[in-house]
Amino acid sequence: MVNIKDVAARANVSVGTVSRVLAKNETVGKELRELVEATIRELNFRPSGVARGLRRSRTDMIGLVIPDITNPFFAELAKHVEASASQAGFSVLLSITNDDPKIELSQIETLLRSYPTGLIVVPTQFGAPAKWQSDIATVAVDRRLKNYPLISVDHYAGAGLAAQHLLQLGHRRIAYIAGPNESPVSRERRKGFLDTLIAAGIQPEVVEGHFDYQSGEVLGKHLLSSPEDVRPTAIATASDQQAIGLMRAASDLDLKVPDNLSIIGFDDIPLANLITPRLTTISQPVEQIAARAVAFVIGENAAGTNAGLLDATLVIRNSTAAPR
Structure with missing residues (x-):
């Protein structure tokens, strides 16, 4: 593999001269620079991004932790982060924590040894305190992390939109499938939904699970096992995955959506627009969240990054209707 010493030897210059050419240092004369650049092309030399990063204490890489x-x-977030980073000339190093604080610590420490330009971190679900420190640009996404800036949708207001939609359709027997109460995001969504309904004089039935498909199915069967005259006519969920699991539960019980049951989710994952019936949900501006996070860590801090939370949007599809 060709290295910088090979380039210097072929061009009959010092390694320092080659380094200055690579760094586009203006102290190198035109003729000498052209000679070194021609030699680089001749030898097909590709300088190591990590090596260059070590010399300037960073690389053209962004660490993404989910x-x-x-x-x-x-x-979806990772896809948009990679797209925004690539457009800005950066690559992305992805680490997955499995929602485990110990793994999160290990992964972030490993990323920091690669001298990234910045870190984008979706912290573990239950908000365990970060036990690492770094002076590089760091931003939290979706969930709060110590005193780092947060880029997130307004979970409370988004869940309130779901409640308002069901009220406007005329539903009064309403239930809610929440995420785990230990999760700050889950608590915000639950509170936003309940506050809106309670203000309208309705106390919904609430059950708690995880954000996954299985919880939606299991808890959905529990909620729908009541007699027809008392069971919910509408159920909101803390995630689209729960909502899709709930649809399966309704199908197993021969209940048609939305004729017998209205369902509304949260997130607007791609599958929400593919299932039958298509899912009414609260959409997060994932592409905008990713773009703002990338802009922050590479130093192109978009106006308003820290000015407040981003707005969620109600997306009405085919899984909600007025109660019969």
């Missing part, structure tokens, strides 16, 4: 790549929302 809890779970199988979660469609985080997979």
Whole structure:
């Protein structure tokens, strides 16, 4: 493999001269620079990004830490982070923590040894305190992390939109499938939904599970096992995955959505627009969240990055309707 010493020897210059050419240092004369650049092309030399990073205490890489790549929302976030970073000339190093604080610490320490330009971190679900320190640009996404800036949708207001939609359709027997109460995101969504309904004089039935498909199915069967005259006519969920699991539970019980049951989710994952019926949900601006996070860590801090939370949007599809 060709290295910088090979280039210097072929061009009959010092290694320092080659380094200055690579760094586009203006102290190198035109003729000498052209000679070195021609030699680099001749030998097809590709300088190591990490090696260059060590010399300037950073690389053209961004560290992205997410809890779970199988979660469609985080997979979508990673896709948009990579696209925004690539457009800015950066590559992305992805680490997955499996929602485990110990793994999170290990992964971040490993990333920091690669001298990234910055870190984008979706912390573990239950908000364990970060036990690492770094002076590089770091931003938290979706969930708060110590005193680092946060880029996130307004979970409370988004869940309130779901409640308002069901009220406007005329539903009064409403239930809610929450995420784990230990999760700050889950608590915000639950509170936003309940506050809106309670203000309208309705006390919904609430059950708690995980954000996954299985919880939606199991808890959905529990909620729908009541007699027809008392069971919910509408159920909101803390995630689209729960909502899709709930749809399966309704199908198993021969209940049609939305004729017998209205369902509304949260996140607007790609699958929400593919299932039958298509899922009414609360959409997060994932592409905008990713773009702002990348802009922050590479030093192109977009206006308003820390000015507040981003707005969620109600996306009405085919899984909600007025109660019969």
